Amino acid sequence: MLSGFSGVWAAAATVAELHDDKQVLDNGFLPEVPAADGSAFRVVAPPYHFDEQPTTPRRAAPALGEHTEEILCEAGLDAQRITELKERGALG
Structure with missing residues (x-):
């Protein structure tokens, strides 16, 4: 460098x-x-x-997927759709 x-x-x-x-x-x-x-x-x-x-920093970075459901809810997905995505392996 x-x-x-x-x-x-x-x-x-x-x-x-x-x-x-x-x-x-x-x-x-x-x-x-x-x-x-x-x-x-x-x-x-x-x-x-x-x-x-x-x-x-007051805490460590979030774990992989730690806030996924919260973010998907804020994006307008309902609990049923999030469950479907989990069952299909789209979410970790």
């Missing part, structure tokens, strides 16, 4: 080194978020910040 860059550059740290770096952790760049099973894991914090708004 930087092969055409005429300045001096080098990797500052490996991913493993960043994962345990005190400054990275103290600055909140790798916050812990709760997983569905009650454990916690680290994620990369967003590179932006809006005044008075938290930057740390």
